[in-house]
Amino acid sequence: MGTVTLINNETGEKFEFDLIDCKRGPKAIDFSKLFETAGIFSYDPGYGSTAGCKSTVSYINGKEGQLLYKGIPIQEIVEKYNFTDVAKLLITGEAPKDKAESEAFDLELRHRSFLHEGLINIFSAFPDNAHPMANLSSAVAALSTFHFDHKEMEEENDYQTMARRIIAKITTLVAFSYRNAIGAPFIYPDVSRNYVENFLYMLRAYPGGHLKHTLKGEEEITDLEVEAMNKIFVLHADHGQNASTTTVRNVASTGVHPYAAISAGINALWGPAHGGANEKVLVQLNEIGDVKNVNKFIERVKDKSDPFRLMGFGHRVYKSYDPRAKAIKNLKDELNKKGIKMNQRLSEIAEKLEEVALSDDYFIQRGLYPNVDFYSGIILTALKIPVPLFTPIFVIGRMPGWCAQLLEHVKNPQARITRPRQVYIGD
Numbered sequence: 001m002g003t004v005t006l007i008n009n010e011t012g013e014k015f016e017f018d019l020i021d022c023k024r025g026p027k028a029i030d031f032s033k034l035f036e037t038a039g040i041f042s043y044d045p046g047y048g049s050t051a052g053c054k055s056t057v058s059y060i061n062g063k064e065g066q067l068l069y070k071g072i073p074i075q076e077i078v079e080k081y082n083f084t085d086v087a088k089l090l091i092t093g094e095a096p097k098d099k100a101e102s103e104a105f106d107l108e109l110r111h112r113s114f115l116h117e118g119l120i121n122i123f124s125a126f127p128d129n130a131h132p133m134a135n136l137s138s139a140v141a142a143l144s145t146f147h148f149d150h151k152e153m154e155e156e157n158d159y160q161t162m163a164r165r166i167i168a169k170i171t172t173l174v175a176f177s178y179r180n181a182i183g184a185p186f187i188y189p190d191v192s193r194n195y196v197e198n199f200l201y202m203l204r205a206y207p208g209g210h211l212k213h214t215l216k217g218e219e220e221i222t223d224l225e226v227e228a229m230n231k232i233f234v235l236h237a238d239h240g241q242n243a244s245t246t247t248v249r250n251v252a253s254t255g256v257h258p259y260a261a262i263s264a265g266i267n268a269l270w271g272p273a274h275g276g277a278n279e280k281v282l283v284q285l286n287e288i289g290d291v292k293n294v295n296k297f298i299e300r301v302k303d304k305s306d307p308f309r310l311m312g313f314g315h316r317v318y319k320s321y322d323p324r325a326k327a328i329k330n331l332k333d334e335l336n337k338k339g340i341k342m343n344q345r346l347s348e349i350a351e352k353l354e355e356v357a358l359s360d361d362y363f364i365q366r367g368l369y370p371n372v373d374f375y376s377g378i379i380l381t382a383l384k385i386p387v388p389l390f391t392p393i394f395v396i397g398r399m400p401g402w403c404a405q406l407l408e409h410v411k412n413p414q415a416r417i418t419r420p421r422q423v424y425i426g427d
């Protein structure tokens with residue numbers, strides 16, 4: 001551990017601050033006593049140089065395009081684990097040891113996936129065509145009224161029940177939010193199907209649990225689709241102190257019910273600068289319409305008099321290729337080969353956009369690369385997921401991360417209420 005000295009050139013005073021050795025990545029200056037000792041504070045809008053917490057959940061090296069969950073590289077995670085294994089890894093610190101443990105955890109989630117009948121009534125209050133993200137954040141806040149006991153958590157069992165409950169129910173809430181928005185009857189969970197398959201089932205089935213059958217007489221939900229959906233969820237499971245995770249921690253720091261904090265996180269994720277970008281990417285690809293329009297589109301993106309941006313590009317931390325984007329792009333090509341056909345026109349436009357952008361000085365100088373949202377919509381479309389559900393899919397994927405980060409915060413006796421200062425510029 002080293003120190004840094006801060007010299008106030010106005011007064012000549014010197015102050016020493018400890019350097020914190022992070023397990024990975026650059027050191028941090030411990031400025032927690034800056035105001036107390038030096039009587040000044042730091043100004044960092046957007047928190048680009050500020051850590052608000054210590055965490056063990058995930059690690060990002062933005063220069064090298066590296067992402068780890070609990071110390072394990074994302075490439076290994078995505079090959080080795082399904083989504084419920086990753087959920088267990090994040091909320092307990094340990095992935096299931098074997099197939100039996102993996103199946104037992106998945107089964108527990110399936111049994112917890114049902115909603116209280118009273119909660120289901122809330123959907124009838126929402127108008128048709130409401131965006132599923134609006135329905136979802138309200139429904140998650142309402143869930144706190146049905147499981148009020150999670151407000152006071154003391155033992156590990158309490159924390160785990162809270163986290164497992166919301167991870168289990170979020171797929172049902174997303175499916176119901178969507179079905180409500182299109183005026184379709186709700187399909188209750190089917191415990192004989194695993195977590196991910198069950199989600200596709202609740203979206204696609206007809207009343208009575210019937211699914212369309214293919215001409216060959218096979219059920220509509222294929223193993224390949226389940227595998228693809230699993231990977232998409234896994235790639236979204238956690239990502240350091242992004243805006244929605246920070247929101248969850250900030251709101252939780254006041255001592256509210258954990259589902260109120262998660263509901264706030266869902267709202268933060270909805271914005272197009274964050275998780276809402278996946279929906280906007282698809283809208284943009286459709287607007288471009290044809291590969292021949294790509295160059296003109298890129299010119300508009302670069303025009304500084306126009307706030308227009310290339311959605312699915314750029315990231316606060318990654319200044320190299322986002323490893324999640326790489327994995328999703330590979331998944332797109334792999335699925336296409338294996339028989340889940342991608343929309344070729346949209347796929348070609350996206351690839352051309354990437355090619356043009358990555359060889360353009362504007363993008364090179366600013367370190368702008370495709371992010372997780374750039375190719376995910378093309379896969380989701382091929383999986384017959386409607387566009388307004390793209391960001392709710394991100395919600396399902398991120399739920400274990402939000403829970404793990406929230407638990408890290410509320411279990412920490414040193415954690416304080418989040419309370420930044422301001423540079424006052426009024427009269």
Ligand code: CMC
Pocket residue numbers: 046239242272273274275276277301302308309310311312313314315316317366368371372373
């Ligand atoms: N298209 C065009 N220019 C861009 C883009 C983009 N997508 N992203 C950043 N820039 C430019 C920006 O105009 C600025 O230029 P200049 O220095 O000349 O003013 C420079 O790059 C730095 O941008 P910034 O806004 O200071 O960067 P940020 O770290 O504050 O913002 C971002 C990060 C993700 C909000 C931004 O890159 C963006 O708006 N991207 C599009 C939306 C998107 O894809 N969001 C999903 C993020 S990844 C999934 C998730 O975690 O939610």
